[in-house]
Amino acid sequence: MIQPLIALVDCNNFYVSCERVFRPDLLYQPVAVLSNNDGCIVARSQEVKDLGIKMATPVHQIKHLIKRHQIHLFSSNYTLYADLSSRVMQSLEAYSPHLEVYSIDESFLDLTGLCSHTSSRRNSIDYALQIKAEVFQNTGIPVCVGLAPTKTLAKLANYAAKKWHKTGGVLDLSDTLRRDKLLPLVPVNEVWGVGKQTTKRLHLMGIFTAHDLASQSVATIQSHFNIVLARTVQELNGIACLDLESIAPDKQQIVCSRSFKRRLTDEKELIGALTCFAQTAAEKLRHQESVAGSISVSIRTNPLSQTDAQYQRSGQIQLKQPTNDTRHIVRIAKRLLKEIFKLGYRYQKCSLQLGHIQPETQRQQMDLFSVSEQSSDSSTLMNTVDHINRRFPKAIAISAAGINNDWQTPVNYLSPRYTTDWDSLPGVT
């Protein structure tokens, strides 16, 4: 039987690399990309990591470092990142018939039988090096490749390929001898699926490295923790428990939420924000040809504020009849907001959540006594709106969404949409 071979291809400092593709002058400069609100650091170049700046650090805490080291900042340019991501994934498709796009910057590829026919490790390494070179050639994005018989080990191989430069950005952990050498060097919190809380408890049990965890009996871990971590132990030992999912399942919930640039106190302004969220969420819902059976809305003040009075509440409604009509969702959201809104608080964040999502085609039969809230021409109208908005973004919107939404996030360091907007195409002089 052929040993399975999974590759994890992960882009290096993805958002930063995207910015650098069009700004080669920044290649060896410290570069960071900021979160939606220009509030936190969400991507760092190696130079920034070397300064000891951690992921999700609030910008205001490191102003002095930004100034002293002249760190180049960028607001998140998701349009650009999404486009480059799809180009990376397109390049990868040539290398395996089974590909799972795991996130915006990484994919699992099933290479079983594709490059192990000589059973020499060199062969798989060559294949991975080829993948790496082609992605860079096609997109300008550097990647690292981890190879192993399970997803968890492939993640680990990728971690090591990134950390130890002499691997050349490619590492194969198919060989158990090699695993025995590497796993004792990897802190247990670097294992995929082991987070902060689990790490704390593992430390108390004297488990500090990936090797320590792999040596535990599955039953022990299952009894002290849960099935998820028990699977991780098996995966670390080369026994696959997690399948490659080449077909992305439909989303089970869709969330839209934002922190506001400034605190909102007026119900009208919250309605405006909520209406925007409802439009975005409903559009996503229709894009996967689904309807939602429940809607919930939540609002809160800033929990980190020492001076503001705190308030947080959410409300949910199960719909008699599932919908994907923006107008209907907006109506319900407004009604929910009315129920939970309290005057006199400074609201920092608001979110809208669609749940109980099901395929449109399986929309349940109405019961005998309910009156349809979704008119028969609804889907025609929504399709038309989506169609127009795809060509002319935000051309059609619900009026309550407002035009001057100054609660929206500041983008002080936004780069152009180099690849998706004619007027932003980089020129050559």
Add this chain to the structure above:
DNA sequence: TCTGGGGTCCTAGGACCC
């Protein structure tokens, strides 16, 4: 003054049923 957003999965516990 300023601290991201969008997801998934699992578990415990309550309600309810027979």
Add this chain to the structure above:
DNA sequence: TCTGGGGTCCTAGGACCC
């Protein structure tokens, strides 16, 4: 004093991921 047992469904909350 004793106060069934087993099953399902739903929800809230925790933990994790990128």
